[in-house]
Amino acid sequence: MSTYLRNNAWNNQGTFDNSDLLWYAKAVGALQSRALDDESSWWFFAAMHGEYIEESTFPGWGTIPGPPVVPVAPVPSASVQGKFWNQCQHQSWYFVPWHRGYLIALEGHLRKAVIDLGGPDDWALPYWNYLGGDGQYKIPPAFTQKNLPDGAANPLYVNARFGPKGDRNIYIEIPPISGDCQKNTLYTGSNSQTTRPGYGGPKSGFSHGGNVSGNLESNPHNKVHVQVGGQANDIWGLMSDPGIAALDPIFYLHHANIDRMWAAWNALGNSNPTDPNWLKGPTASGDRKFMMPMVDGTTWNFTPAEVDSLSKLDYTYEGLDTESEPLLADALTKRFTKLGINTDNLTIDAAMDKGETSELIGANEKALHLQSDGVKANVKLSKQPLKTVRNSLKSASISSIPDHIYLQIENVKGNIDANMLSVSVNDTYVDHVSLFGLRNASKADGHHGGEGLTFILNITDVFDDLHINDALDINELDVKIVPDNDIAASHDITIGRVSIYREQQGS
Structure with a gap:
């Protein structure tokens, strides 16, 4: 039986009547009172996710408008920094296991602070289920109050937190934010030719950002970060950028929800990788270890295999959803119905994503x-691959699943993360993408050499509609990309290429 229960932050209306939040605030205050070089301090843990301590202009830590007042000294030794700091795994199949270990370590330090302050010895980190209905899309009110019930300053209150409209009204928009990733059946692509990274992210070594996000990371993770952080004038919120995000106390409740979603996805019967390179972490290929300073003064060098199931750990979640298996076939059932194909004998196995090989259709x-009014790309289509798509649709059946079609927006580069882009094809809205992590991914000295971010969107519906309307005999598609917020002249954003791929499904 699990020792600790992580509860919903919106219990008792998300106010300080929720004792989990009141003790969280007090514990955060205790950790914030410690020095930057203290391995149990709030600031040290934030730097483990990412840091801009040496930068002299915003978002350099010393230039962030408080509260909180963020220290930039004393810094630990270079060896300690190299061991612990700038570890967060993004655009990687290590995204969820690394963040799970990170939460476990911080939770231990917070729990000790709670106990030292006279709180319960079974306190656990709450989660913010913004997809839970009943107004939970709003940030819990405990995070918007400047003072605790006793009149002391509230450590959960953050100045640089602006929301999706830049007006300090903090909420997330549904849609485009959703839990659709929970219907995925593939953790990561089955081979190097797949166009998509799957639920958990693409195969990688140690990855501190850059390239392609997994579907859970893309939505809701990245979108929630940018919408909560937001921007106002030339300042963006802490949550909008990985190098400052973990300074905001709402960060950890957001990640507890992402961790809960991974646990729920596994509870549906979906499997994590069995590849030794995932189970053993990046050290399997001689790369950097995942290292956490623990509450007992030891260092935890952990691997994904140690944290890949809640059954191996000492906590669980209130209201852990275990949706019924038929939901796995839901998307394919809807598609076949739309295409006029009988689904009476459709099985769960047929609906499983096989992640087969892909082929470029056009670019x-x-x-x-990219400017504030958006940009349009004319994507020229190649005749033979398009013919293959048409044939797959014409011969579609429950034993012959037609091609999936994906739009790639490649090598997006820029110097600000606090924005989202609306994407449409032939004037049909497809989805939004979040620029969370763009700044780091664009740095030439970064982990991926400044190649930026690449976004992969499913546009199968667009091609299905063209097929139904007998309009797939086309030469090009118009792709329009429009930012949600204005792009200042100082925030240059470029897109390397817009391309379209077909992905063959297994029969």
Whole structure:
């Protein structure tokens, strides 16, 4: 039986009547009172996720408008920094296991602070289920109060937190934020030719950002970060950028929810990788270890295999959803019904995503410069691959699943993360993408050499509609990309290429 229960932050209306939040605030205050080089301090743990301590202009830590007042000294030794700091795994199949270990370590330090302050010895980190209905899309009110019930300053209150409209009204928009990733059946692509990273992210070594996010990371993770952080004038919120995000106390409740979603996805019967390179972590290929300073003064060098199931750990979640298996076939059932195909004998196995090989259908001709009014890309289509798509749709049946079609927005680069882009194809809205992590991914000295971010969107519906309307005999598609918020002249954003792929499904 689990020792600790992580409860919903919206219990008791998300106010300080929720004792989990009141003790969280007090514990955060205790950790914030410690020095930057103290391995149990709030600031040290934030730097473990990412840091901009040496930068002299915003978002350099010393320039962040408080509260909180963020220290930039004393810094630990270079060896300690190299061991612990700048570890967060993004655009990687290590995204969820690394963040799970990170939460476990911080939770231990917070729990000790709670106990030292006279709180319960079974306190656990709450989660913010913004997809839970009944108004939970709003940030819990305990995070918006400047003072605790006793009149002391509230450590959960953050100045640089602006929301999706930049007006300090903090909530997330549903849609485009959703839990659709929970219907995925594939953790990561089955081979190097797949166009998609699956639920958990693409195969990688140690990855501190750059390239392609997994579906859970893309939505809701990245979108929630940017919408909560937001921007106002030339300042963006802490949650909007990985190098400052973990300074905001709502960060950890957001990640507890992402961790809960992974646990629920596993409870549906979906499997994590069995590849030794995932189970053993990046050290399997000689890369950097995952290291956490623990509450007893030891260092925990952990691997994904140690944290890949809640059954191996000492906590669980209130209201852990275990949706019924038929939901796995839901998307394919809807697609076949739309295409006029009988689904009476459709099985769960047929609905499983096989992650088969992909082929380029077409791409635009040159890089694009994104401005506030958006940009349009004319994507030229190749005849033979398009013919293959048409044939797969014409012969579609429950034993012959037609091709999936994906739009790739490749090598997006820029110097600000606090924005989302709306994407449409032939004037049909497809989805939003979040620029969370863009700044780091664009740095030439970064982990992926400044190649930026790449976004992969499912546009199968667009091609199904063209097929139904007998309009798939086309030469090009118009892809429009429009930012949700204005792009200042100082925030240059470019797009390397817009391309379209077909992905063959196993029969």
